[in-house]
Amino acid sequence: MAHMIDQSKCIHCATCEVECPFHAVLISAEGVFSIDTEKCRDCRKCAEACPMDAISKQV
Numbered sequence: 001m002a003h004m005i006d007q008s009k010c011i012h013c014a015t016c017e018v019e020c021p022f023h024a025v026l027i028s029a030e031g032v033f034s035i036d037t038e039k040c041r042d043c044r045k046c047a048e049a050c051p052m053d054a055i056s057k058q059v
Contacts, residue, residue, distance in 0.1 A: 002037035002058050003047055009054035016046035016055060 002024075005016070010033055017025040017033070024039035025046060035046070037058075047055040 002040040002042065003035050003044075003055050004058045005033050005035060006054045006056065007032065009052045011052055011054075013051065015049045015051065019045045019049040021045060 012031055012033065014027070014033075017027065021043065022039050022041050024036045024041075026034050026036055028034070035055075042057075047053075
């Protein structure tokens with residue numbers, strides 16, 4: 001199961017992108033962060049690294 005980023009909590013620090021070993025965190029041209037569900041392997045490194053607790057599992 002993949003994760004999602006709560007845009008209301010995200011401060012765009014890019015820590016999640018840096019910590020993801022599968023390069024599943026994407027940044028749009030507008031600077032919006034998202035997670036590629038095809039690449040995500042549910043390792044939780046992005047969620048553990050997020051200082052704002054903005055990343056959670058999709059349901």
